[in-house]
Amino acid sequence: MLSADFVxxxxxxxxxxxxxxxxxxxxxxxxxxxSFLRSPFVYTLAISVYCTSWTFYGAVGSAARNGLEYLAIxxxxxxxxxxxxxxxxxxVRIAHNQRITSIADLLSSRxxxxxxxxxxxxxxxxxxxxxxxxxxLKAVTSSIQAIAGGREFGQGGLSGIDEVGLAFGVAAGMxxxxxxxxxxxxxxxxxxxxxxxxxxxxxxxKLAALLAVGIFVVFAGGGxxxxxxxxxxxxxxxxxxxxxxxxxxxMNVLSIAAIICLPRQFQITVVENSDENHLRTAAWAFxxxxxLMSLFTLPIALxxxxxxxxxxxxxxxxxxxxxAADQAGLALFAFIGGFSSATSMIIVExxxxxxxxxxxxxxxxxxxxxxxxxxxxxxxxSQLLLNSRRFSIALILFLGFFYFYLTRDSDALAPIGxxxxxxxxxxxxxxxxxxxxxxxxxxxxxxSVAVGFVVWAWSSFMPSFESASPVVAQLMAEGxxxxxxLRPEAxxxxxxxxxxxxxxxxxxxxxxxxxxxxxxxxxQSVLERVQATVFAxxxxxxxxxxxxxxxxxxxxxxxxxxxxxxxxxERATALFESAGLExxxxxxxxxxxxxxxxxxxxxxxxxxxxxxxxxxxxxxGDAVSLEEVLQMADETQQAIEYSLQLERxxxxxxxxxxxxxxxxxxxxxxDSQKDEFLSQVxxxxxxxxxxxxxxxxxxxxxxxxxxxxxxxxxxxxxxxSLRLTKLLDEILDLAALERGERGDENALIDAEAAFDRxxxxxxxxxxxxxxxxxxxxxxxxxxVMGDSDRLCQVLIxxxxxxxxxxxxxxxxVEVRSVTDGEEYRIEVxxxxxxxxxGERNLIFEKFARGAAGxxxxxxxxxxxxxxxxxxxxxxxxxxxxxxxxxxxxxxxxxxxAAVAAD
Amino acid sequence: MERRKLASAAMFLTLAGALLFMPPIASVFQxxxxxxxxxxxxxxxxxxxxxxVAGAWWLGRQLPRDTGESxxxxx
Numbered sequence: 001m002l003s004a005d006f007v008x009x010x011x012x013x014x015x016x017x018x019x020x021x022x023x024x025x026x027x028x029x030x031x032x033x034x035s036f037l038r039s040p041f042v043y044t045l046a047i048s049v050y051c052t053s054w055t056f057y058g059a060v061g062s063a064a065r066n067g068l069e070y071l072a073i074x075x076x077x078x079x080x081x082x083x084x085x086x087x088x089x090x091x092v093r094i095a096h097n098q099r100i101t102s103i104a105d106l107l108s109s110r111x112x113x114x115x116x117x118x119x120x121x122x123x124x125x126x127x128x129x130x131x132x133x134x135x136x137l138k139a140v141t142s143s144i145q146a147i148a149g150g151r152e153f154g155q156g157g158l159s160g161i162d163e164v165g166l167a168f169g170v171a172a173g174m175x176x177x178x179x180x181x182x183x184x185x186x187x188x189x190x191x192x193x194x195x196x197x198x199x200x201x202x203x204x205x206k207l208a209a210l211l212a213v214g215i216f217v218v219f220a221g222g223g224x225x226x227x228x229x230x231x232x233x234x235x236x237x238x239x240x241x242x243x244x245x246x247x248x249x250x251m252n253v254l255s256i257a258a259i260i261c262l263p264r265q266f267q268i269t270v271v272e273n274s275d276e277n278h279l280r281t282a283a284w285a286f287x288x289x290x291x292l293m294s295l296f297t298l299p300i301a302l303x304x305x306x307x308x309x310x311x312x313x314x315x316x317x318x319x320x321x322x323x324a325a326d327q328a329g330l331a332l333f334a335f336i337g338g339f340s341s342a343t344s345m346i347i348v349e350x351x352x353x354x355x356x357x358x359x360x361x362x363x364x365x366x367x368x369x370x371x372x373x374x375x376x377x378x379x380x381x382s383q384l385l386l387n388s389r390r391f392s393i394a395l396i397l398f399l400g401f402f403y404f405y406l407t408r409d410s411d412a413l414a415p416i417g418x419x420x421x422x423x424x425x426x427x428x429x430x431x432x433x434x435x436x437x438x439x440x441x442x443x444x445x446x447x448s449v450a451v452g453f454v455v456w457a458w459s460s461f462m463p464s465f466e467s468a469s470p471v472v473a474q475l476m477a478e479g480x481x482x483x484x485x486l487r488p489e490a491x492x493x494x495x496x497x498x499x500x501x502x503x504x505x506x507x508x509x510x511x512x513x514x515x516x517x518x519x520x521x522x523x524q525s526v527l528e529r530v531q532a533t534v535f536a537x538x539x540x541x542x543x544x545x546x547x548x549x550x551x552x553x554x555x556x557x558x559x560x561x562x563x564x565x566x567x568x569x570e571r572a573t574a575l576f577e578s579a580g581l582e583x584x585x586x587x588x589x590x591x592x593x594x595x596x597x598x599x600x601x602x603x604x605x606x607x608x609x610x611x612x613x614x615x616x617x618x619x620x621g622d623a624v625s626l627e628e629v630l631q632m633a634d635e636t637q638q639a640i641e642y643s644l645q646l647e648r649x650x651x652x653x654x655x656x657x658x659x660x661x662x663x664x665x666x667x668x669x670x671d672s673q674k675d676e677f678l679s680q681v682x683x684x685x686x687x688x689x690x691x692x693x694x695x696x697x698x699x700x701x702x703x704x705x706x707x708x709x710x711x712x713x714x715x716x717x718x719x720x721s722l723r724l725t726k727l728l729d730e731i732l733d734l735a736a737l738e739r740g741e742r743g744d745e746n747a748l749i750d751a752e753a754a755f756d757r758x759x760x761x762x763x764x765x766x767x768x769x770x771x772x773x774x775x776x777x778x779x780x781x782x783x784v785m786g787d788s789d790r791l792c793q794v795l796i797x798x799x800x801x802x803x804x805x806x807x808x809x810x811x812x813v814e815v816r817s818v819t820d821g822e823e824y825r826i827e828v829x830x831x832x833x834x835x836x837x838g839e840r841n842l843i844f845e846k847f848a849r850g851a852a853g854x855x856x857x858x859x860x861x862x863x864x865x866x867x868x869x870x871x872x873x874x875x876x877x878x879x880x881x882x883x884x885x886x887x888x889x890x891x892x893x894x895x896x897a898a899v900a901a902d
Numbered sequence: 903m904e905r906r907k908l909a910s911a912a913m914f915l916t917l918a919g920a921l922l923f924m925p926p927i928a929s930v931f932q933x934x935x936x937x938x939x940x941x942x943x944x945x946x947x948x949x950x951x952x953x954x955v956a957g958a959w960w961l962g963r964q965l966p967r968d969t970g971e972s973x974x975x976x977x
Contacts, residue, residue, distance in 0.1 A: 071947060075923045078951065082958045083916030085909060085965060225939025239934050239941050244925040252923065280962035288955045291948070298944065 002328050002335075004148035010332065011339050015177055018343070021201050022181060022194030029193035037197055038274050040281035045200035046268045047282055048207075048289050050077060050259060052132075052345035053139035055293055056206055056338045058413030061315030063301035065412065067240025072248055073414075074294050076255025078287040084279045087260065088269060090435050092279060093538055095270045099604035102356045103266040103427060107449075109608040110434035110535050111442035112528035118360035118609050120446060121427065124453045125263050126353055126396060128423025131464065133349065133400025134407065135416045136342040137174075139315070141167045143338050146316045147323065147331065164405055171401040174346050175394045182351040183389045195347065196272050202344040207292060209337025213318050214296025216330055220321075221303045231302035238302065246497065250504040254418060257425030264345065267352035315413050346397070354392035359607035362388040367613055381566040385606065409467040415500075422460045422503055426452030429512040433519070438532045442525070444518035452511030459488045460503035559598060562614060566602050575601060677846060684727055688720040695720075730862040734846065737869040746785040746874060748897055751824055752778070754788045755817060758795035766803055766813065773799070776816030782824040784894045786874035794867040794878070798828045798890050801863065806832035808886075824896050827881075829889040840880050844868045905966050912965065915957045922950045 029037050036042065055073075062070035080087065091106070100106045104125065108118035141163055161169070182195060221227040232238050259265055273279070304317035312320060319338065322330040366384060410416065430449055433440035465472045479487040489499040491506045524532065556576070563572035579594045595615065602611035695713045699705070705713075759775060766773040802813045808831045817826045835843055846865045864878075871878040876894035921927055931946040938945070 068943065068947070075919075075947075075951070078954060079916055079919050079923070082919055082954050083912065084958075085912045085961075086916070223939070225936075228936065228939055228941070239932065240943065241932070241934075243943070244928045244932065248928075249924060277967060280965070283962045284955050284958035287951070287958065291951050291955065295948075 002147050002323075002332060004144055007144060007147050007332065007335050010336065014336055014339060015343070018198045018201070019181065022198040025197035026194035029197075037193055040275075040278040041285065042196065042200045043268075043273065043278040044282040044285040044289065045203040046196045046272065047265070047286050048203040048293075049199050049264055049268055049344045049348050050262075050286075051203070051206065051290070051293050051341055052417075053136050053143075053338050053342040054413055054417040056210060056341040057139050057143065057315045057318055058135070058417065059294065059297045060301045060304065060317045061313070061412055062414040063297050064305050064314035064317070066243075067237060068243045068298070069240070069248065069251065070297060070414070071294060072251035073255045073417075074290040076252045076257075077259035078290060079252075080256055080259045081283050081286050084283045087432075087435065088279055089276065090538055091260075091266075091270045091431075092273050092276050094435075094535060095273070096276070097538075098534075098608065099600045101271060101359060101604060101607055102352060103261060103263055103431075104356045104360050105603075105607045105609075106266075106270075107427065107430055107434060107445060108360065109603075110531050111430075111440075111445045112525050112531060113609045113612045114442050114446075115360065115364045115609040115613070117442060117446050117449070118356075118607065119364070120449055120453075122353075122356040122360045124426065124449065125356060125424065126399065127461075128420055128426075128453075128456075129263065129349060129353060129396070130399040130403040130420075131407075131416045131423075131461075132420035133346060133397060134404035135413055135420075136346055137167045137170050137400055137404050138408075138416070139338060139413060140170045140342045142313065142316055143319055143335055144170075146313075146319050147335060149323075163408065167404050167408075168401055171397045171404075174343065175350075175397040177343070178347050178350050178393050178397070179390045181347060182393070183354070183386050192272065192351065195351065196268070199268070199344045199348060202340040203289070205340040206337040206344075207289065209333050209340070210293060210296065210318065212330060213322060213334050213337075214300060216325075216327065217296065217300050217303045217321060220325060221299065221307075224299060227299050227303050227306075230306050234306045236302060236305050246501045250498070250501045251418070253508070254421040254425055254504060257428040258421040260431060261424040261427040262349075262421075263352035263356065263424070264348040267348055267355075271352075313411065315411075350393045350396045351389075353396050354389040357392035357395075358385050358388035359605075359610060362392075363606045363610040364613070367610060381606065382568050406468045407464050410464065416464070418500055419460050419464055422500070422507065423453075423456050425504070426456055426507060426511055429508070429515050433515055434535055436536060437519075438536045439524075440515060440519045440532070441522045442528055443522045444515050447518045448511045448515035451514045452507045455491075455507040455510050456503060459491055459499075459506060463488050463499065559595065559615075563598060563602070566605050566611075566614070680846065681731060685724065688724045688727075692717050692720045692724075727862075730866065734862055734866050734869065737866060737873070740873075746787065748783055749786055749788040749791070751782040751784045751786065751791060751826075751894060752780070752817065754791040755795060755815075755826060757792050758799060759815065761796055762799040762803065765800055769803060769811070771803065771806065771811040771813065773803075774812060774814040776814055776827075778817050779819045779824070782817065782819055782894075783897045784824055784874065784876075785897050786876075786894065787870075790870045791874070794870050794892065795826065795828070797863045797867050798892075802828055802830035802832065802888070802890075806830050808832060819896060822896055824894045826892045827889060828891075829887060831887040834886055834888045835880060843880065844878070908961065908965050912961050915954065915961065919950070919954045923947070 025037050059070045059073070094100060095106070098109050100109060104118045104121035107121050108114050111117050144166060145163065181198075182192065218224060218227070221230070228238050259269075269282075300317055300321065301314060304312070304314055304321055308317065308320065308324065319331060319334050322328075322334055362384070363381075366381075407416070426449055429452070430440070430445045433445065462472055463476055466476055467473075476488055479485065485491070485493040489502055490496075491502055494502055494506075560572060560576055563575060566572075567575065575598070579597075599611050599615050602614060605611075606614070695717050699710065699713055699717075755778075759773065763773050799813060799815065803811070806813065811831065813828070813830045815826070815828050817824065819825070844864050846862055868878045871892055871894070874894055876892060878890065878892050881889050881891045928943070928946070931943045933942050935942050
């Protein structure tokens with residue numbers, strides 16, 4: 001048979017084993033960097049500190065009372081870890097970058113390194129966790145009592161000690177143990193490899209113990225089916241009717257918040273994380289662990305309900321079932337498992353809380369009273385930190401005991417835990433805002449956490465004292481000063497819902513609403529803005545984390561003085577040497593980067609806010625303030641913009657210069673064209689002038705000429721003058737067209753009419769030459785904008801060219817016109833010699849003639865140039881299109897006028 | 903799957919888990935019947951749970967790793 005003395009001795013022995021494990025693994029961690037201690041599975045097992053004696057004992061009690069409801073506590077964390085990519089990964093990355101030491105440090109760091117917020121968060125955490133510590137004390141006490149039973153033998157040395165005395169003993173023992181265990185040194189990043197190893201070991205122990213009891217129960221009960229059937233027969237609701245209600249949702253929300261916000265979970269998951277990729281394993285392994293832990297909860301509860309006497313405490317079934325079956329060994333194992341889960345929780349929770357208390361309450365006070373120089377004397381700040389942590393651990397356990405003492409009449413474990421969950425859940429809105437919402441301000445975060453805390457204290461924390469205090473009981477029944485709608489468990493008149501749902505809903509709702517509304521109406525300080533960007537843009541600018549915080553100058557000597565006090569001489573020296581600075585006696589000014597790094601190293605020990613204050617005081621001599629830094633950044637920004645503007649202007653100038661260059665080039669080309677034109681005109685004019693001159697000279701000098709000859713010469717002179725006049729007319733015409741002088745406004749004309757006239761004129765010419773002018777398809781009406789006479793002139797020119805230059809055996813010219821709704825096209829085709837390929841582009845130039853049109857042909861070669869000018873002025877085109885066979889085909893395309901439709 | 907799709911998959915797996923565990927979907931399985939001797943809702947919750955664990959295991963292997971530690975510096 002087991003006795004209380006024996007199990008207490010076993011417990012103490014077990015604690016000794018934990019010490020050994022922690023000691024060995026600490027040494028091993030220090031010696032090698034890559035031991036199995038840094039494996040993702042040890043990390044995962046350490047996270048399982050989430051499973052406390054609430055899980056080990058309380059879940060069965062919860063299942064016995066409320067069926068499946070107990071699962072909600074494990075499904076929430078499962079969801080958080082399944083979604084590790086979105087929240088946990090960010091937290092871990094930020095904690096690494098900013099050397100975050102606790103959840104208070106995280107919030108303080110994000111919201112402008114505010115000491116006040118850190119203090120508030122710390123106080124809330126300490127108060128909120130007290131019920132949770134009480135739960136562990138209660139569980140350990142009850143488990144010892146369960147083993148001792150009512151028997152004289154079982155009680156052993158405990159006889160005469162009541163529950164409260166026993167709980168006090170447990171609390172004192174735990175405090176001593178944790179102080180010895182957790183505060184041996186102040187670590188750089190607040191990582192405790194030894195503790196983590198011991199916690200991982202405890203995780204294995206409690207899982208094995210619970211599984212052992214579970215398997216035993218399933219065997220003893222004759223399998224799952226038999227257990228469920230017997231419970232159903234005994235009148236137990238095995239279907240957990242009505243489980244999925246508002247309470248279920250509230251508990252899921254709470255457990256989601258708890259796995260992120262509980263100080264010990266934050267400590268293990270975020271602070272103790274040595275490699276971000278460990279989360280990959282924990283993402284499935286931790287939910288898997290939770291699943292195994294909950295696997296046998298329901299069978300154990302149901303088996304206990306059917307076999308144990310009525311009135312037996314269902315919270316202790318895990319222990320009492322083996323005892324009732326006289327399985328002393330198994331019962332001892334179960335006791336160790338429960339003890340494991342309680343000790344691991346108390347160790348990590350109180351270490352995490354003590355770090356918060358020492359960094360955010362004690363350090364700022366010390367800094368205030370010593371003008372930022374820390375305390376004098378040998379070990380300086382590290383010794384102070386250790387002492388304040390030891391004191392905090394004792395305080396936290398005492399608070400837990402005190403809560404236990406006040407609420408010792410309540411029997412179930414799970415509801416006590418839920419009070420704590422609801423308390424720490426008040427950090428969740430601020431944390432989510434810290435990670436994802438840049439606009440959230442310090443005032444809003446402080447107000448929201450405070451509001452949430454007050455509502456929680458009123459609606460969840462205070463009611464737990466109902467049995468201990470008549471005042472509280474009266475408040476709960478009637479509300480303060482008889483104000484009915486302020487009753488803690490029916491806030492704002494929300495009557496008839498579960499008190500837990502009431503507390504969770506109102507506290508989180510008012511908390512979040514405050515956060516949002518105050519953020520919208522307050523402004524952030526500069527440091528807040530900087531930190532908000534660092535947090536929210538974590539993965540966008542990974543390199544820029546935590547820059548531009550303290551800028552200024554300080555001698556290396558001054559900095560070393562500070563560093564040595566906080567980090568200890570050894571680490572400070574190593575740090576300074578790694579930066580190439582001499583430790584002490586060095587008056588050089590370290591780089592701002594080094595000050596930045598030093599601040600983060602200090603923050604790893606004393607928290608961001610304290611480190612900032614401490615360094616700020618040393619560096620402040622001629623330091624540049626953050627506002628000035630930002631001002632400078634703004635000025636730099638302006639300078640950059642200005643230079644961009646300059647660049648833009650200069651590129652504009654460049655392009656203008658280029659355009660001028662091009663224009664100049666064009667002018668030069670035009671000039672040379674003009675010269676060419678002039679020489680061609682002179683040449684053209686000279687030919688008839690020469691013949692006129694020579695014939696006139698003959699007429700003047702030769703008196704013996706006959707009348708006939710004389711007449712012939714005069715008519716030649718006349719012909720040549722006519723040709724000359726025509727040439728000059730054409731040149732003038734072309735010049736006028738090119739300058740756009742001729743005031744030929746485009747009017748609405750019928751192009752077909754002009755076409756008719758041209759065909760009529762040319763028909764005569766064709767008959768003269770004995771050839772046919774074929775008129776192809778015609779369209780009825782073609783309203784275009786243009787000049788009727790001019791268009792006629794162009795057409796006559798084209799058709800007569802086609803007739804004149806046609807040397808085919810059976811010369812033929814064909815004209816036709818079409819419209820396609822938008823354009824009007826006239827085509828003039830002949831079967832003459834055509835235009836050789838190389839000249840197709842040239843024939844529209846001045847003085848160009850087709851190869852066939854040599855000097856023997858009349859005309860100066862201006863006709864097509866003029867025609868093209870005319871058509872262009874009517875917004876049309878004149879072009880030479882490729883024909884099918886022999887001959888040339890000219891096409892005039894004119895846009896139809898818009899009024900064509902009617 | 904591409905990197906961005908993997909992150910979306912992780913998001914949707916989480917959302918799916920949340921939906922499956924909550925009413926009204928969870929309430930659908932409260933049918934007062936037993937499968938293999940266990941109430942249907944118990945089987946349902948544990949099966950969903952196992953599927954989530956398996957999904958998280960798969961995603962943990964697939965989701966991209968950060969090469970090097972860009973946040974850690976000057977050390």
